[in-house]
Amino acid sequence: MDIHVLTRELHVRNDSKIVFYIADGLGGLPQQPGGLTELETAQTPHLDALAKQGISGGSIPVFPGISPGSGPGHLALFGYDPIKYLIGRGALEATGIGFELREGDVAIRCNFCTLDGAGKITDRRAGRIPTDESAPLAVKLREVSIPGIEVFVEPVKEHRFVVVFRGQGLEGHVHDTDPQQTGVPPLAPKAADPGSEKTAQICVEFIKQALKLLAGQPKANGLTLRGISGKPNLPSYEEVYGLRAAAIAVYPMYKGLARLAGMDIVGKPQTLDEQMELLAQNWKDYDFFFIHFKYTDSTGEDGDFAAKVKRTEEFDAAVPRITALGPDVLVVTGDHSTPSMLSSHSWHPVPTLLAAKNCRTDACEKFGETECLRGGLGLFEAKYLMPLALANAGRLTKYGA
Amino acid sequence: MDIHVLTRELHVRNDSKIVFYIADGLGGLPQQPGGLTELETAQTPHLDALAKQGISGGSIPVFPGISPGSGPGHLALFGYDPIKYLIGRGALEATGIGFELREGDVAIRCNFCTLDGAGKITDRRAGRIPTDESAPLAVKLREVSIPGIEVFVEPVKEHRFVVVFRGQGLEGHVHDTDPQQTGVPPLAPKAADPGSEKTAQICVEFIKQALKLLAGQPKANGLTLRGISGKPNLPSYEEVYGLRAAAIAVYPMYKGLARLAGMDIVGKPQTLDEQMELLAQNWKDYDFFFIHFKYTDSTGEDGDFAAKVKRTEEFDAAVPRITALGPDVLVVTGDHSTPSMLSSHSWHPVPTLLAAKNCRTDACEKFGETECLRGGLGLFEAKYLMPLALANAGRLTKYGA
Numbered sequence: 001m002d003i004h005v006l007t008r009e010l011h012v013r014n015d016s017k018i019v020f021y022i023a024d025g026l027g028g029l030p031q032q033p034g035g036l037t038e039l040e041t042a043q044t045p046h047l048d049a050l051a052k053q054g055i056s057g058g059s060i061p062v063f064p065g066i067s068p069g070s071g072p073g074h075l076a077l078f079g080y081d082p083i084k085y086l087i088g089r090g091a092l093e094a095t096g097i098g099f100e101l102r103e104g105d106v107a108i109r110c111n112f113c114t115l116d117g118a119g120k121i122t123d124r125r126a127g128r129i130p131t132d133e134s135a136p137l138a139v140k141l142r143e144v145s146i147p148g149i150e151v152f153v154e155p156v157k158e159h160r161f162v163v164v165f166r167g168q169g170l171e172g173h174v175h176d177t178d179p180q181q182t183g184v185p186p187l188a189p190k191a192a193d194p195g196s197e198k199t200a201q202i203c204v205e206f207i208k209q210a211l212k213l214l215a216g217q218p219k220a221n222g223l224t225l226r227g228i229s230g231k232p233n234l235p236s237y238e239e240v241y242g243l244r245a246a247a248i249a250v251y252p253m254y255k256g257l258a259r260l261a262g263m264d265i266v267g268k269p270q271t272l273d274e275q276m277e278l279l280a281q282n283w284k285d286y287d288f289f290f291i292h293f294k295y296t297d298s299t300g301e302d303g304d305f306a307a308k309v310k311r312t313e314e315f316d317a318a319v320p321r322i323t324a325l326g327p328d329v330l331v332v333t334g335d336h337s338t339p340s341m342l343s344s345h346s347w348h349p350v351p352t353l354l355a356a357k358n359c360r361t362d363a364c365e366k367f368g369e370t371e372c373l374r375g376g377l378g379l380f381e382a383k384y385l386m387p388l389a390l391a392n393a394g395r396l397t398k399y400g401a
Numbered sequence: 402m403d404i405h406v407l408t409r410e411l412h413v414r415n416d417s418k419i420v421f422y423i424a425d426g427l428g429g430l431p432q433q434p435g436g437l438t439e440l441e442t443a444q445t446p447h448l449d450a451l452a453k454q455g456i457s458g459g460s461i462p463v464f465p466g467i468s469p470g471s472g473p474g475h476l477a478l479f480g481y482d483p484i485k486y487l488i489g490r491g492a493l494e495a496t497g498i499g500f501e502l503r504e505g506d507v508a509i510r511c512n513f514c515t516l517d518g519a520g521k522i523t524d525r526r527a528g529r530i531p532t533d534e535s536a537p538l539a540v541k542l543r544e545v546s547i548p549g550i551e552v553f554v555e556p557v558k559e560h561r562f563v564v565v566f567r568g569q570g571l572e573g574h575v576h577d578t579d580p581q582q583t584g585v586p587p588l589a590p591k592a593a594d595p596g597s598e599k600t601a602q603i604c605v606e607f608i609k610q611a612l613k614l615l616a617g618q619p620k621a622n623g624l625t626l627r628g629i630s631g632k633p634n635l636p637s638y639e640e641v642y643g644l645r646a647a648a649i650a651v652y653p654m655y656k657g658l659a660r661l662a663g664m665d666i667v668g669k670p671q672t673l674d675e676q677m678e679l680l681a682q683n684w685k686d687y688d689f690f691f692i693h694f695k696y697t698d699s700t701g702e703d704g705d706f707a708a709k710v711k712r713t714e715e716f717d718a719a720v721p722r723i724t725a726l727g728p729d730v731l732v733v734t735g736d737h738s739t740p741s742m743l744s745s746h747s748w749h750p751v752p753t754l755l756a757a758k759n760c761r762t763d764a765c766e767k768f769g770e771t772e773c774l775r776g777g778l779g780l781f782e783a784k785y786l787m788p789l790a791l792a793n794a795g796r797l798t799k800y801g802a
Contacts, residue, residue: 029761033454037761062800064781065788066407069801082801083406092802341759345799347792348761349777370777373763379779 002081003387004240006399011242016328016393018243018288019279020385022077023315024070024254025297025338027350027369031305038296038305038340039351040368042312046319047332048366050355054330056364057377058349059385061336067347073335074257078290079241079386080234087260088172088229094162095256097154101164101231106172106199108163109227112137112220119185119222124178125159126220133219134159144209149202159220165202171195172230174203179224186224199228236262237288241390246282248275249292258290272314276321283325291322297345300338308340329356329392331385332367349379356392403482404788405641407800412643417729417794419644419689420680421478421786424716425471425655426698426739428751428770432706439697439706439741440752441769443713447720448733449767451756455731457765458778459750460786462737468748471497474736475658479691480642480787481635488661489573489630495563496657498555502565502632507573507600509564510557510628513538513621520586520623525579526560527621534620535560545610550603560621566603572596573631575604580625587625600629637663638689642791647683649676650693659691673715677722684726692723698746701739709741730757730793732786733768750780757793 028037061068061076062083071092072082087095090107101107112126112134126134135155141163142153149167156162173192179185189203203225214221237245239262246266247258255265264286267278275291282289293315299307322330333352336345351372353364362376373379377388390396429439462469462477463484472493473483488496491508502508513527513535527535536556542564543554550568557563574593580586590604604626615622638646640663647667648659656666665687668679676692683690694716700709723731734753737746752773754765763777774780778789791797 029759033762058777058779062407063402063404063788064778064785065404065790065792065797066411067792067797067799069799072801083402086801089802096802339759346759347789347797369761370764373777373779374775379781 002084003079003383004235007079007387007390007396008240010396010399011390012395012397013242014394016287016395017283017325018329018389018393019322019327019331020077020288020290020389021319021322021330021332022291023293023296023312023332023334025300025336025345026334027337027339027346027348028300028308029339029341029348031341037369038300038308039312040370042309042316044312044316044367047316047353050319050330050332051353051364051367051371053361054353054355055359055362055377056351056353056367056372056375058369058372058379059333059352059382060349060379061382063381065347067345068336069345070253070335071257074254076382077333077335077385078261079383080261081383085232085234087232089227090162090172090229091232093156093227094154094164095260096253097156097162098252098256099152099154099162099164100259102166103231104166104170105231106165106170107229107231108225110161110163111178111224111226112159112161113186113222113224114220115185115222121179121182121184121186121222124182124224128158129219131155131157134161137214137217137220140213141210143213144206146202146205151206163206163225165199170199170202170230172199172228174200174228176227177203177207177225186222189225203228232260234260234262238262241288241386242395243288244286245288245290246286247290247292248278249290250275251292251294254292263290272318276318279322280325296334297338300340301343303340303343305340329354329389331389333385350382352377352385354385354388354392359392403485404480404784405636408480408788408791408797409641411797411800412791413796413798414643415795417688417796418684418726419730419790419794420723420728420732421689421691421790422720422723422731422733423478423692424694424697424713424733424735426701426737426746427735428738428740428747428749429701429709430740430742430749432742438770439701439709440713441771443710443717445713445717445768448717448754451720451731451733452754452765452768452772454762455754455756456760456763456778457752457754457768457773457776459770459773459780460734460753460783461750461780462783464782466748468746469737470746471654471736472658475655477783478734478736478786479662480784481662482784486633486635488633490628491563491573491630492633494557494628495555495565496661497654498557498563499653499657500553500555500563500565501660503567504632505567505571506632507566507571508630509626511562511564512579512625512627513560513562514587514623514625515621516586516623522580522583522585522587522623525583525625529559530620532556532558535562538615538618538621541614542611544614545607547603547606552607564607564626566600571600571603571631573600573629575601575629577628578604578608578626587623590626604629633661635661635663639663642689642787643796644689645687646689646691647687648691648693649679650691651676652693652695655693664691673719677719680723681726697735698739701741702744704741704744706741730755730790732790734786751783753778753786755786755789755793760793
């Protein structure tokens with residue numbers, strides 16, 4: 001079910017303000033059976049108050065059992081079907097380092113590797129070469145010159161870097177050149193469809209020149225191309241919801257995902273405090289605000305229960321700065337669960353609350369995984385949060401007569 | 402949503418064990434408003450303990466309001482979309498009597514009928530001719546000989562028998578020959594698509610020879626062909642989940658359904674005790690076990706509330722033989738509800754529990770229809786049980802970066 005089929009037709013404009021306050025990886029697990037999760041352990045008086053006056057539930061990012069990455073997790077929150085709109089790995093990597101992809105660009109995740117005298121791979125990750133040694137090599141590859149094509153090369157971390165081709169007639173369906181094993185040469189770039197033949201040829205030329213530039217380098221003298229992909233073609237928030245949307249995020253990945261959905265990236269905040277300042281400063285200029293808080297995820301990934309509890313309390317403490325502005329609809333949730341007991345993203349439903357004047361509240365007294373189970377939103381697919389928010393903001397008209 | 406789109410890509414292998422312990426027709430209804438269901442009446446200490454430590458909910462086999470047969474009910478449990486994968490009635494009937502269909506076979510449910518001198522049907526079911534009289538007639542039809550085609554004829558019950566054609570170039574889309582009324586002759590076999598023309602011709606020849614063999618028989622001198630269908634093309638458990646799967650079932654229908662999903666059929670158990678012995682004996686050789694218990698359904702179909710309660714207690718009593726083996730994920734549910742108050746399959750959600758280390762338990766204290774309503778699985782489509790089981794077994798990687 002693509003919700004945009006209806007929201008595109010039914011949305012109307014008004015002066016309401018919608019805020020999505022997102023704690024990445026919010027959901028968790030107890031440390032022992034019958035115990036409390038990170039969120040249930042944390043002191044969250046402001047979130048509890050919102051849960052009491054609002055409506056709660058558990059959101060399922062993709063479908064039951066599926067642990068999403070940041071891409072599908074956020075797309076679902078933004079109302080884009082995470083199965084229909086798959087962001088290619090190259091495009092996501094470019095987005096993640098803040099590269100602003102344009103229509104028609106092709107993005108590639110590249111790995112440095114080592115090759116023997118016969119051109120066979122000896123180490124697929126070039127011994128996980130340190131970033132301070134790999135970055136200059138990536139920068140050196142900017143010397144590659146291909147007529148009619150702009151070539152961008154951006155260092156990432158360790159053996160990874162990103163390449164973007166910009167030019168006419170490029171499509172992104174080219175197979176990986178990483179053979180996934182050592183003792184064989186990298187594969188030749190091969191188009192998966194006729195429209196991507198030109199891109200494949202450019203890949204061949206890029207590799208040829210890159211190998212010359214890397215020749216004799218002791219740490220990394222080869223490269224592989226992976227996740228070759230075009231800019232994902234998401235309809236914009238303006239088009240499908242009629243919303244002027246702003247993203248207030250610290251990390252490039254989330255700014256990038258928001259930009260793909262047509263949101264404006266507001267400021268360059270480094271702290272939650274600065275994010276809240278930007279929210280107040282931009283309050284009049286936008287209809288929708290996406291505020292991203294990273295540390296509930298990173299502490300979960302670290303397996304640090306206590307730190308996640310602390311970060312959750314920090315997230316809670318900033319709530320009054322949002323409510324002081326009087327949003328018409330405030331949604332608090334995460335893009336997925338990251339239980340510190342698993343040190344990874346997980347499939348568990350994400351605690352979610354929506355506070356708005358006419359939300360029809362439920363019996364929930366606080367904000368937590370178990371309490372959400374008796375909430376009025378029930379268990380629901382995350383992509384339905386956007387139409388619920390629009391409806392509560394008075395921004396959706398009746399469907400059918 | 403076909404879950405295999407993702408499970409096919411995301412599954413990984415490990416040493417975990419998953420058990421689906423299925424009480425056919427598990428869900429029920431109280432004998433009077435406000436009363437207890439069969440499951441709630443039964444003493445089920447082991448299931449209650451599992452519900453307490455696990456996560457519960459109500460599974461909906463197809464969609465709300467739909468009462469499934471055994472085919473769709475089990476396909477959904479096995480993770481196959483029961484709308485997308487419809488098993489033809491002929492194929493299901495053949496499967497149900499233990500006939501092992503091969504790729505390219507065409508299976509047909511046949512009815513004996515009576516014809517008058519003009520070839521018009523006088524009784525569509527030949528007076529529900531007793532099995533001991535119909536079976537020899539079905540066996541007699543094995544004399545039919547069609548060049549290049551193997552013909553199998555298997556008696557079923559009363560007026561019913563099964564015919565399978567095996568040969569080159571057979572497809573299963575041929576219309577029924579049963580006109581659904583008396584006073585008219587059976588319809589001629591007619592292909593529904595060009596690929597099934599050959600099958601239609603073979604049906605014509607089969608009927609011609611069969612009528613000769615039945616000529617003058619007092620109880621049944623005619624036949625109709627129904628549910629003509631090929632072997633359903635289900636992707637295997639190995640392909641879509643990476644699971645070596647074993648079915649431990651008493652009745653042919655459930656063995657057949659499991660075989661269609663690529664499961665191995667283990668042993669020839671006649672009792673639940675023997676099924677549990679087989680489970681222990683085969684524990685090391687498989688990743689996934691489907692254990693089928695029939696009698697919660699058959700007592701429900703009989704309208705015998707007390708007998709269903711007793712059978713439910715028998716089902717419960719065997720639980721420790723499963724838990725003693727230490728499964729990583731144990732799912733207990735049914736393929737549909739069979740309330741003894743209705744003496745039939747029904748549309749009501751099926752009580753379901755999943756017990757696993759990181760399942761994020763809920764407030765449920767026991768196993769029953771009403772208690773399941775406050776469970777952490779909520780009301781969910783049965784096809785999502787497989788991805789949930791795989792996730793809880795650590796067998797699904799992250800979707801998207």
